[in-house]
Amino acid sequence: MALRSDQWFAHKSDETRLQHRAAMRAGGHVPESFAGKPIIGIFNSWNDFNSCNFPHKELVEYVKRGVYMAGGYPMELHTITTPSDFMKPSDLPYRNLMAMDIEEQIRALPIDGVVLLGECDKTVPAQLMGAASCDLPTLQLAAGHRASTTFKGKKVNYGTDLWKYSEERTAGKISEEDWSELEKCMTCSRGGCPVMGTASTMKSVSEMLGVMLPGTSSIPAGHSWRQEAAEATGKRIVEMVNSNLTISKLLTQEAFDNAIRLLAALGGSTNAVIHLTAIAGRLGLQIELDRFAELSKDVPLLVNLQPSGVGSMDDFFEAGGIQAVIGQILPLLDGNCLTALGRTLTEVYGDGVPIYKTDVISELEQPIAEKSGIAVLKGNLAPNGAILKVSASKAELHKHCGPAIVFEDYEAMLDQLDDLDFPVEENSVLLLRYCGPKAIGMPEWGEIPIPKRLMQQGVRDMVRISDARMSGTSYGTVILHTSPEAAAGGPIGLVRNGDMIEVDVEKGMLTLHVEESILEERRKEPLRAGTHGARGYMRLTADHILQADQGCDFDFLRPDSKKEAVFIPPIVGRG
Structure with a gap:
């Protein structure tokens, strides 16, 4: 059988063959061990x-x-x-x-x-x-x-439980001593x-x-x-x-x-x-x-x-x-x-694999929940789409209309949400932008924290929208990957505080209730500059990364069709 590696080690040129085999010997790999x-x-x-x-x-x-x-x-x-x-x-x-x-x-x-x-x-x-x-x-x-571990006798899992305990700390239910102890308990293995x-x-x-x-x-x-x-x-x-x-x-x-x-x-x-x-x-x-x-x-x-x-x-x-x-x-x-x-x-x-714990893995006829998967939302706020994880969100918020509260700076947003006097209500729609792939590499900032005042009142979920991602371990009624992102001129960049935003998961709609003439005026305002680096790899990213609905790959690495996909090319010449 002809092997690709033969082009290095069984090459017709004596010089090329010697060069490559000698280089392998230098690393302790003798040809008698790998040849053929x-x-x-x-x-x-x-x-x-x-x-x-x-x-x-x-x-x-x-x-x-x-x-x-x-x-x-x-x-x-x-x-x-x-x-x-x-x-x-x-x-x-x-x-x-x-x-x-x-x-x-x-x-x-x-x-x-x-x-x-x-x-x-x-x-x-x-x-x-x-x-x-x-x-x-x-x-x-x-x-x-x-492995899962324990904290105060309760099983905890790195990721999801970190976010849950963070919420409880915001609500004032976890002391500094317990928080320090949690750090030692949260993840104890690789x-x-x-x-x-x-x-x-x-x-x-x-x-x-x-x-x-x-x-x-x-x-x-x-x-x-x-x-x-x-x-x-x-x-x-x-x-x-x-x-x-x-x-x-x-x-x-x-x-x-x-x-x-x-x-x-x-x-x-x-x-x-x-x-x-x-x-x-x-x-x-x-x-x-x-x-x-x-x-x-x-x-x-x-x-x-x-x-x-x-x-x-x-x-x-x-x-x-x-x-x-x-x-x-x-x-x-x-x-x-x-x-x-x-x-x-x-x-x-096809012969089936036994389920040993039906409370963990259910049969298809008796599922854990009828609704799951990824909901795709489109509308004038997300022409190319946004997504919501149905199984991790609150069904009561799948149809919702509320006033927007807009954030453009992540750290400043955190400070505002911790302010007990911050003007926010449970029906508000929290919106974070300029954190998409082109702007800053699309960090996992989409699970916007519940404001501290509402957290202390018992609120644990709100509608949140962003052009960011969220950790796969996160949860909530969090609408993500809004495309196009704000830094690419997407409509999410046109929202102002108080604008009414409507979400309808069943219909797949995400609507900004603002007259088109007003939006047209807002489009004349300059885009905020992205925060990608001005040099090196992050400059390359800002110039060539695709939007979320296209996978955030680089445009020059994606063929237009299967027929044009470029695989391993023939090798010619010396190495």
Whole structure:
């Protein structure tokens, strides 16, 4: 079998062949060990800032072992990573940089198959975007979720419970001593967030898309099955190279439709809307925003996990995990799509997987909730759309009309909301703008805090609108990704304090009740300048990032159609 790596190590030019083989020897890789074998590039994304991905420091060795056992030769590569807890102002732009890092290394190096080691919010989609642009056989391995822990005898989960306790602190119900104790208790192990946030959502989506081995996406980080999954991943990727099962054969339009339906059943993260759109876009596949609403409308919520429910990822794993969910919704899916095993969804999940905790994973006929998925809202406030996570929002606010309170500065907004004299009522619509992809990289500022005075009165949810994102672990009646954003001239930039805004989730409407003639006058006012850096990568981001409804990828990395998608080109000349 001809291998891509033969272009380096079995080249017809004696000089080129010697150069590359000698360079491998310098790193301790003798040709007798790798010649004629599939070379597997293992892209590792851990670093000391990224506790979510830290388990891959160990897991990579199990992947290597699996590669060796199957007759391949592993080569470990390190990439940038995107620790969401630390990256300011937002980790989203660095998703694209990480994707470019992976894509360019795959293109430039003698690699026959790819293993992607990811976990946290942006690493998993970044890896899929980069690999999709190259179309080699590809598998992904998650680090696994961290364990739940306890605070004052109660189970707490990093992410969702952090926001809940923050609200209680604002309401004056948590002392400084308890707050300090919570810091020590909130997260005590490594791995991704232990709720159905963005990390857990994207791992589940990766398995549905066929890029992660069946049954591996929901294994905890501390479980020995995680090492077994790593070894199995190493074995399987060699088989995929030998059978030429490339990633484009897995990431089909039908597979993305399946992923959208799974997103609804999970009550998964709103960030998945951006990521799925971006991954598909790398293959020249279009996912219109309305597709999320269309494919979700008949899919109920089957998973009772935070933030849409009460359970944790440990509960999910013990209940049967992602396999049980896919088995339940299989009648709603295209069962002919391929899994990472090269067999169809129907063949792998068709016999059904037992549900061991029906209070965590429900049967399709008796769901946790009838309504789930992503609602898409459009109107004169969001011509290209905005989204709402139905399962994590308050149904009573799905039809609402109230006066806008507008914020343009995040830090100043926080100070105002903490002011007990701030003029706000429960029916007010809080609106934050100039925090979209072009303005500042689209940070997770969309879950605007409830004003302190209202919090102390017992209010826990309000209608909130922004051109930002929110954490996948967050909740509330939070309308996000308003497109076009204010910095791109979107109508969200025209709203003034007191303007009436109407939300109708059932009809998919988001309406600003202001006369068009008045809006036309407001359009003559200059746009506020974005706060992206004036140089380097952030300058590139400001100049080339697409809007939220297009996945926030770079315009120059997205082909216009599947026919125009650019994969690995032929290699010529010396290296």
